[in-house]
Amino acid sequence: MEHSMTLEQKQRAFSELREVKETFAARGWFPATSGNLSVRIGDMSEDRQTFAFAVTASGKDKSVSSPEDFLIVDQHGRPLETTGLKPSAETLIHCEIYRATGCGAIFHVHTVFNNLVSELYREEQAIPVEGVELIKAFNIWEEDAAIRIPILPNYADIPRIAELVSEAIVPRVPGIVLRKHGIYAWGANVFEAKRHLEAFEFLFEYVYRWKLLNKQG
Ligand SMILES: CSC[C@@H](O)[C@@H](O)C(=O)COP(=O)(O)O
Numbered sequence: 001m002e003h004s005m006t007l008e009q010k011q012r013a014f015s016e017l018r019e020v021k022e023t024f025a026a027r028g029w030f031p032a033t034s035g036n037l038s039v040r041i042g043d044m045s046e047d048r049q050t051f052a053f054a055v056t057a058s059g060k061d062k063s064v065s066s067p068e069d070f071l072i073v074d075q076h077g078r079p080l081e082t083t084g085l086k087p088s089a090e091t092l093i094h095c096e097i098y099r100a101t102g103c104g105a106i107f108h109v110h111t112v113f114n115n116l117v118s119e120l121y122r123e124e125q126a127i128p129v130e131g132v133e134l135i136k137a138f139n140i141w142e143e144d145a146a147i148r149i150p151i152l153p154n155y156a157d158i159p160r161i162a163e164l165v166s167e168a169i170v171p172r173v174p175g176i177v178l179r180k181h182g183i184y185a186w187g188a189n190v191f192e193a194k195r196h197l198e199a200f201e202f203l204f205e206y207v208y209r210w211k212l213l214n215k216q217g
């Protein structure tokens with residue numbers, strides 16, 4: 001399968017990412033240049049081994065907009081066009097999530113709440129959430145649904161994290177947390193990935209505050 005894409009597809013991907021980037025930046029979800037975003041361009045090959053996606057350039061101040069914010073990479077995270085830009089240092093994690101899930105967009109943010117809960121539940125290696133309405137944002141409709149959001153170790157060597165991703169993913173839970181680092185949330189498209197990320201962040205704050213309330217009692 002060739003990596004063919006039209007200018008229109010590329011521009012649409014960049015403009016979708018730009019909009020999400022501005023929205024999340026306004027919430028303070030990219031402190032100190034942290035975070036990265038990607039959206040897939042076109043279809044994947046049937047075996048999911050060939051695909052392309054637009055991703056944020058590494059190390060940029062993500063609260064500022066510039067013509068050099070995004071670039072296109074292939075399924076190995078290699079730039080598909082000649083550019084001086086470097087793809088996100090965590091691009092390999094995006095590659096693995098696309099391969100494992102076939103999703104269309106992936107958003108990664110560092111927040112105090114996702115860091116806190118990743119540490120609170122480090123031993124369980126998953127964050128348990130039960131019966132909270134926002135679980136429905138993941139298209140899980142049963143009453144009192146219980147989910148466990150996987151926590152992976154935050155190795156400095158990104159390929160070491162990437163190789164754990166496919167095993168860790170729980171099919172109905174569209175996110176994984178890296179310990180004391182941040183969350184990766186994904187969805188079929190930008191709209192769904194954003195809904196999922198917002199739900200995770202709500203749930204993390206809930207879990208943290210509930211734990212604290214119980215301790216004080
Ligand atoms: C500067 S702290 C954050 C980084 O180490 C990393 O975790 C991150 O999310 C952003 O890296 P980036 O290469 O800009 O995509």
Ligand SMILES: [Zn+2]
Pocket residue numbers: 034035036090108110181182
């Ligand atoms: Zn990160």
